Amino acid sequence: MGTGNTLEHSGRQGRKRRLRGFQTLPQSPETRFFRYREIVPEFSAFCQSLYTPLPTHLRVNTLKASLTEIRLRLERRGFSLAPVEQTDLVLLAASLPQPGALVEYALGLFHPQGLSSVLTALAVAPAPDHLVLDLCASPGSKTSLLAQLMKNQGIVVANDSSSTRIATLTANLKRLGVTNTIVTCYPGQQFPLHSRFHRVLVDVPCSAEGTLRTSIQGALPATVRTRPGLMMLQRSLLLRAFDLLEPGGRLVYSTCTYDPQENEGIIQFLLEKRPARIEPIDLDFPHSPGLARWQETMHDPSIQHCWRIYPHQLDTVGFFLARVARDS
Amino acid sequence: MLEFFADRFGMNLSVFAGYELRQKASSVWIVRSDPRLPALARLKVRSVGLMLLRQVGRYRKPTSAALQVWGIYAGKNVIRLNSETLKELVEQGEIRGDFAATPGYVLLSLEDLPVGCGLYLPPRLLSRLPHLFRGKKMVGLARVMPEPP
Numbered sequence: 001m002g003t004g005n006t007l008e009h010s011g012r013q014g015r016k017r018r019l020r021g022f023q024t025l026p027q028s029p030e031t032r033f034f035r036y037r038e039i040v041p042e043f044s045a046f047c048q049s050l051y052t053p054l055p056t057h058l059r060v061n062t063l064k065a066s067l068t069e070i071r072l073r074l075e076r077r078g079f080s081l082a083p084v085e086q087t088d089l090v091l092l093a094a095s096l097p098q099p100g101a102l103v104e105y106a107l108g109l110f111h112p113q114g115l116s117s118v119l120t121a122l123a124v125a126p127a128p129d130h131l132v133l134d135l136c137a138s139p140g141s142k143t144s145l146l147a148q149l150m151k152n153q154g155i156v157v158a159n160d161s162s163s164t165r166i167a168t169l170t171a172n173l174k175r176l177g178v179t180n181t182i183v184t185c186y187p188g189q190q191f192p193l194h195s196r197f198h199r200v201l202v203d204v205p206c207s208a209e210g211t212l213r214t215s216i217q218g219a220l221p222a223t224v225r226t227r228p229g230l231m232m233l234q235r236s237l238l239l240r241a242f243d244l245l246e247p248g249g250r251l252v253y254s255t256c257t258y259d260p261q262e263n264e265g266i267i268q269f270l271l272e273k274r275p276a277r278i279e280p281i282d283l284d285f286p287h288s289p290g291l292a293r294w295q296e297t298m299h300d301p302s303i304q305h306c307w308r309i310y311p312h313q314l315d316t317v318g319f320f321l322a323r324v325a326r327d328s
Numbered sequence: 329m330l331e332f333f334a335d336r337f338g339m340n341l342s343v344f345a346g347y348e349l350r351q352k353a354s355s356v357w358i359v360r361s362d363p364r365l366p367a368l369a370r371l372k373v374r375s376v377g378l379m380l381l382r383q384v385g386r387y388r389k390p391t392s393a394a395l396q397v398w399g400i401y402a403g404k405n406v407i408r409l410n411s412e413t414l415k416e417l418v419e420q421g422e423i424r425g426d427f428a429a430t431p432g433y434v435l436l437s438l439e440d441l442p443v444g445c446g447l448y449l450p451p452r453l454l455s456r457l458p459h460l461f462r463g464k465k466m467v468g469l470a471r472v473m474p475e476p477p
Contacts, residue, residue: 064396106460107396107441131364155362157371170375174393175460179347180360183374194370 049312116319138165140172189236196246206255210318260294338403392444399442
């Protein structure tokens with residue numbers, strides 16, 4: 001009798017086994033992102049950039065070492081490093097495919113971190129005396145950079161809804177020597193309202209289209225994440241993030257997707273529901289403006305202050321950033 | 329609690345100015361002082377700041393994470409290892425030698441860098457470094473540490 005007959009399996013496991021032979025065929029970026037051809041500037045250059053490997057960027061942890069010190073240490077071991085034009089916190093490590101295997105990583109002297117992730121924390125612009133909330137904090141790359149920008153002063157509340165991911169978050173904070181952080185584990189959209197924050201970062205779960213780029217090993221990922229209710233979750237996270245701001249506070253909403261419905265669409269929703277104001281992001285990184293319209297939907301003109309990061313403009317993963325002010 | 333660091337490692341307690349301690353069971357955390365901390369205590373907090381030490385039986389064991397931050401202020405019970413000896417300690421879990429330290433927990437240092445915690449029971453020096461340094465990380469250690477001439 002055919003014990004390997006997949007028809008004998010039932011339920012979720014069975015469906016998985018039956019479908020094993022029918023894997024999703026990888027789509028080319030040109031096909032997958034065809035619907036964005038009108039909104040992505042230089043669409044063919046954009047598609048081409050997705051075939052180039054993502055560079056390794058190291059964010060120097062100035063809580064433990066200076067940029068010069070870490071650079072000298074790594075160069076002494078034969079790794080070539082180059083500065084990044086837009087920020088002195090990051091080094092480009094072209095010859096270092098696995099930085100996590102270095103003893104300097106274990107010592108927390110640097111953290112492998114994409115430029116878009118660094119940029120997001122810079123856009124939050126926390127001051128050392130601020131009370132800051134990172135609502136979806138794991139794995140802690142941005143949280144630890146916020147702490148670094150605050151010189152380990154003030155308070156960063158790092159929240160994540162998953163206990164499993166909290167373990168990764170706390171391990172990174174420990175390795176990087178962060179001492180000004182409180183870790184909590186609430187569903188972000190239900191984070192208690194009894195405290196108000198000067199800055200909130202809400203880096204929401206998203207379809208992650210921006211991460212679809214050739215890995216360092218040379219393979220283009222076959223699929224991107226999809227999840228039912230994603231936009232509902234993004235809306236509720238952003239509303240809660242805004243409600244947690246004190247008057248005069250600022251929040252940064254970020255995703256790693258190109259999908260306007262998860263980006264400008266969510267910001268438009270916030271503007272309709274709360275007295276929010278979109279602010280320009282005063283940083284000097286290549287970017288494209290937020291979309292004034294998508295298909296039949298018109299957006300508030302201020303949404304053009306948002307940033308779309310495309311990999312052919314800035315050598316990192318695709319990203320979206322919005323800086324939102326609460327005036328009252 | 330902080331006196332332990334003064335007694336064992338010769339640290340000036342002023343290096344801990346601006347921090348406060350939180351204790352839960354046998355673990356002690358150190359966190360940057362802030363007047364807003366009490367208000368945040370209403371949150372269900374998973375962890376706060378950095379774990380400083382653990383009570384292990386009758387002894388206090390400093391964490392490697394804390395020694396990496398404050399180890400530069402240690403004046404005694406510091407065992408400086410070169411990369412080859414540290415690699416051997418991490419790989420084997422212990423090495424033997426006559427080190428300038430008294431029995432107990434010590435600060436392991438690589439060149440001038442505080443690396444973490446060890447336990448010196450002469451002549452045995454035992455690694456108490458995090459797992460991050462062990463297992464597959466050994467590949468990295470082996471690769472980055474230069475071979476002796």
